[in-house]
Amino acid sequence: MLRHPVDREARGQLTALVAVAALLPLAVLGSATSASGFYLRTFRNCPVNNPGMTENGGLCLYARSHNTSEFAAGNAVVPLERSLVLQGGVYSNSEEKTVFVGPENGAPTLVPVGQVVPGGLANVIDPAKLSGAVLREFEKVGPARQKVTAVIELAGAPSAISFSLANLAFQEGTALGLPLKVRFKNDFLGENCLAGSDAAPIIVELTDGTTSPPAPNEPISGKLGTGRETHEGVIMIMENSLVNNSFAAPGVEGCGREPAWQEQVDAAIDAKVDLPAPAGHNASIITGALGAAESGRVKEHLGL
Numbered sequence: 001m002l003r004h005p006v007d008r009e010a011r012g013q014l015t016a017l018v019a020v021a022a023l024l025p026l027a028v029l030g031s032a033t034s035a036s037g038f039y040l041r042t043f044r045n046c047p048v049n050n051p052g053m054t055e056n057g058g059l060c061l062y063a064r065s066h067n068t069s070e071f072a073a074g075n076a077v078v079p080l081e082r083s084l085v086l087q088g089g090v091y092s093n094s095e096e097k098t099v100f101v102g103p104e105n106g107a108p109t110l111v112p113v114g115q116v117v118p119g120g121l122a123n124v125i126d127p128a129k130l131s132g133a134v135l136r137e138f139e140k141v142g143p144a145r146q147k148v149t150a151v152i153e154l155a156g157a158p159s160a161i162s163f164s165l166a167n168l169a170f171q172e173g174t175a176l177g178l179p180l181k182v183r184f185k186n187d188f189l190g191e192n193c194l195a196g197s198d199a200a201p202i203i204v205e206l207t208d209g210t211t212s213p214p215a216p217n218e219p220i221s222g223k224l225g226t227g228r229e230t231h232e233g234v235i236m237i238m239e240n241s242l243v244n245n246s247f248a249a250p251g252v253e254g255c256g257r258e259p260a261w262q263e264q265v266d267a268a269i270d271a272k273v274d275l276p277a278p279a280g281h282n283a284s285i286i287t288g289a290l291g292a293a294e295s296g297r298v299k300e301h302l303g304l
Helices: 013-022 032-043 051-056 132-139 165-170 259-273 295-302
Strands: 059-065 069-073 076-080 085-092 098-101 114-116 149-154 176-186 190-195 202-206 226-231 234-244 283-294
Touching (some): 032 059, 032 283, 051 098, 076 114
Antiparallel strands (some): 069 076, 069 283
8 A cells, every 4th residue: 555655744854855756757956056055045034943943853945836826715816926935844743743833033934925906996895885984085096096905924823834745745635724814905995904814814725636615616626746856955846736715715804094994894895805705615726836955954054
């Protein structure tokens, strides 16, 4: 019977990395002379001095999405044209559980970037739900102020992220689980217009396998991609695709530049984009690349 490379992340993350690499066709090594520069660019925010990482042989991780990614909640579809970057490290603890650790140098675990929402403000607000001063302010918004951006942020602590190389390698179960909140930004909406929160995040459990969503969504499939060893000790998995269309999306809260507007504006957004949306009405497709390297080797290259 075929056994997972880690059931069992007890065998260690480095063992798991080697097992994943064995499943992939590997390209030629990168130039040794540029190795330290590559490590610095890619893994400079890895928490290599975290005790759990050093004591348990952790892996540094770096993932970057491509512009073919998208996030859909209700009937709002946001193309992720700017790269999402996830960075940190993972290790297996004494209980054989994988622990995710975020950067410890002040860098964000999930780098926040604004994604343009198609159609702008007019496509996210139902003016029929507005009245009085709020409606008058909305009607004053001209073309130059219509742009809305959506920022996908990590909700809560990095330790709430789940990651499994075994599931990634065998294309089953959750490869990457992210607790998220989405911040919509615009002069009219203010800075605190959120779907999801630290206390009640949107849980997106991504897989490179095939999903089993409730109706009306139908199964979709991700892809492991192809691997290459870019530099000694660095495995890059390219053209990876992680998907989920089984999560629920909440309604928005805190929308409106003035606190007195927020009840109306929240209702107007929810009505326009059909939030809250139960499982079976939302989807996330993240395509891109994942890099991993043993933390001790990263530490050496960074001169720490």
